[in-house]
Amino acid sequence: MPRKAQPSDKVLKSLREFGLAYPGAHTKSPWPGHLDLAVKDKTFTYLSIEGEPFSISCKLPQSHSEALWLPFAKPTGYGLGKSGWVTATFEAGEEPPMDLFKAWIDESYRAQAPKKLVAQIGK
Template sequence: MTGDELLAQIRAWGLTFPGAHSKSPWPGHDDLAVKDKTFAYLAAAGEPFSVSVKLPYTHPVALDLPYARPTRYGLGKSGWVTFTPSAEEMPSLDQLKDWVDESYRAQAPKRLVKELDARQP
């Protein structure tokens, strides 16, 4: 699966979360947000693969990956991690979903997280 295909799947999946919507704060990005708070910065189709998410629990482990770094603009201090893997290093769709889920839960209001939990078996 190509990076654009992975991002398209992540984008579509992330938009199923309660209150999630697309947000394009600047060219080259098609981000996921909840209540206007971004929970995933995603590269737009055709751009080099890049995902940034807030990982309050797993950021130390995620930063051990060779293609991960603290997100710029001071976001890394708050647990944001940016992933820019090569085609050979591309994480699985399940791994990307885990990171996006953790980020959504960190950014969404508690009532929306409860709504998400109620949907899951």
């Protein structure tokens, strides 16, 4: 059964393209309902797929405390929250803040990628 398009689908597509522009970045699909961003097979952003309610999880070693004050954010499940991972979810019809999530993707990539690849993007 085809999934119903969500207003957040364009945000997901844009965030995925943004993340894939980083050196060595690729998609990874560890389980149904996700098309994640990884570097050297190490996930740096968990993203829902188009047609599903919007969800993003990133490792935020510098900003996780501030991120958790946002009404749509919570520590990531499966024990990842203890390591600085934060998850944001939105109901159907809500449009997520793309600029904020681009900053999350950047911070998460820098936390997960090898130093050699991070050096290629500068500060």
